[in-house]
Amino acid sequence: MKHLPAKRHLATILKIALGLLLLYLSFQRVDWPILLDALRSVSGLWLVIAVLSVLLSLAFKVWRWDLLLHNYQLRLPLRRLISAFFLGQAANILLVIRGGEIVRVTSAHQPGQNDWVEISATIAIEKYLDLLFLVLLMLAMATNLPPLARETMGSLYPLLIIMTILLLLAVLLGPTLWRRFFPTESKTPWLAKVQHKLDQFLQASLWLREPSKLLPSLGITLLIWVVMALTNWLVLQSLAINLGWDVALLVLILVYIGVLPALMPGNLGPFVFFAQLALIPYAVPNERAVAFAIILYAIVTLPPLLISGLLLLLPNRLKPEVPHA
Numbered sequence: 001m002k003h004l005p006a007k008r009h010l011a012t013i014l015k016i017a018l019g020l021l022l023l024y025l026s027f028q029r030v031d032w033p034i035l036l037d038a039l040r041s042v043s044g045l046w047l048v049i050a051v052l053s054v055l056l057s058l059a060f061k062v063w064r065w066d067l068l069l070h071n072y073q074l075r076l077p078l079r080r081l082i083s084a085f086f087l088g089q090a091a092n093i094l095l096v097i098r099g100g101e102i103v104r105v106t107s108a109h110q111p112g113q114n115d116w117v118e119i120s121a122t123i124a125i126e127k128y129l130d131l132l133f134l135v136l137l138m139l140a141m142a143t144n145l146p147p148l149a150r151e152t153m154g155s156l157y158p159l160l161i162i163m164t165i166l167l168l169l170a171v172l173l174g175p176t177l178w179r180r181f182f183p184t185e186s187k188t189p190w191l192a193k194v195q196h197k198l199d200q201f202l203q204a205s206l207w208l209r210e211p212s213k214l215l216p217s218l219g220i221t222l223l224i225w226v227v228m229a230l231t232n233w234l235v236l237q238s239l240a241i242n243l244g245w246d247v248a249l250l251v252l253i254l255v256y257i258g259v260l261p262a263l264m265p266g267n268l269g270p271f272v273f274f275a276q277l278a279l280i281p282y283a284v285p286n287e288r289a290v291a292f293a294i295i296l297y298a299i300v301t302l303p304p305l306l307i308s309g310l311l312l313l314l315p316n317r318l319k320p321e322v323p324h325a
Contacts, residue, residue, distance in 0.1 A: 023269030023273070026293065041239070046235075058089075060220055060223050074118055074122075088100040090305050272290070
C-alpha cells in the first residue's frame with residue numbers, strides 16, 4: 001500500500017510531461033513574428049460572436065444538467081445549480097485529474113438529503129450522452145474527410161463502436177443482469193455497501209427507458225454539440241480561414257479526444273496540439289493553425305473560469321461538502 005502514493009505521483013508526473021511534450025511539439029516549428037501577426041489580424045466581431053456561442057453552449061449544459069436532475073426527482077435552487085456546475089468546470093480545467101466531477105457533486109449536494117447517488121448518476125449520464133454523440137459524429141464524418149485525417153481517425157472507430165454498444169446494452173439490460181447475478185445482498189460489509197449503491201443507481205436510472213424523458217436530454221445534447229462546432233467555425237472565420245463545417249467538426253472531435261485524459265492543468269498542451277492537428281490535412285499554414293488553437297483555447301477556457309471566480313466572490317457562496325464514507 002505504501003507504494004500506491006509513489007505510483008500515483010509518478011503517473012501524474014508522466015501525464016504532465018506528456019502534456020508539456022505536446023505543447024512543445026505545437027510550437028516547435030512556429031515562426032513567432034508570423035504567429036503574432038496572425039493573432040493581431042483576428043477579427044474582433046467574429047471573436048465576440050464566438051465568445052457568445054461559448055456562453056450559449058454553457059447555458060445549454062446547465063439546462064441539460066437541470067433536466068437530468070429532474071429525471072432523478074431532484075430540484076436544486078438555481079443559484080446552487082449554476083454555482084455547482086461552474087465550480088466543477090473550473091476544477092476540471094485547473095486540476096490534473098478530473099476532480100471537477102467531485103467538486104460538482106459535493107457542491108450540488110443539499111444538506112439533510114441522501115442525494116449523492118442521484119447527483120453522481122446525472123454526471124455519469126452526461127458523459128454517456130457526450131460519448132454517444134462523439135461516436136455518431138465520427139461515423140458521420142467517416143466518408144467526408146481528407147485521406148490523412150481518415151487514416152488518423154480510422155483506428156478509433158472499432159473501439160468507439162464497441163464501447164457504445166456496451167454502454168447501450170448496460171442501459172437496456174443492466175438492471176435485469178444485476179438482479180440475476182446479485183439476487184441477494186452480500187454478507188461482506190464493504191461488498192454489501194457497493195451492491196446497495198449500485199442498486200440505488202440502477203433503480204434511479206430506469207427513466208432512461210422512457211422516451212418522453214430521454215429524448216429531451218438527447219435533443220439538448222445535440223444542441224450543445226452543434227453550438228460547440230459553431231464556435232470552432234466562428235474562430236476559423238475570425239482568422240480568415242475559409243473552410244467548411246467539416247473542419248469545425250474535425251477540430252471538435254480531435255480536441256474532445258485529446259483532452260479526455262486530463263494530462264496537465266488547463267489541458268493547454270493537448271488542446272493546442274490537437275486543435276492545430278485538425279487543420280493540417282487542409283494545408284492551413286502552421287502559424288495560422290497555432291493562432292487558431294490559441295484563440296479557441298482562450299475563449300473556451302476563460303469564460304467558465306471567470307464565471308466561477310465571480311460566483312466565489314459573491315456573499316454566502318456555496319461551500320462544497322465532503323461526502324461521508
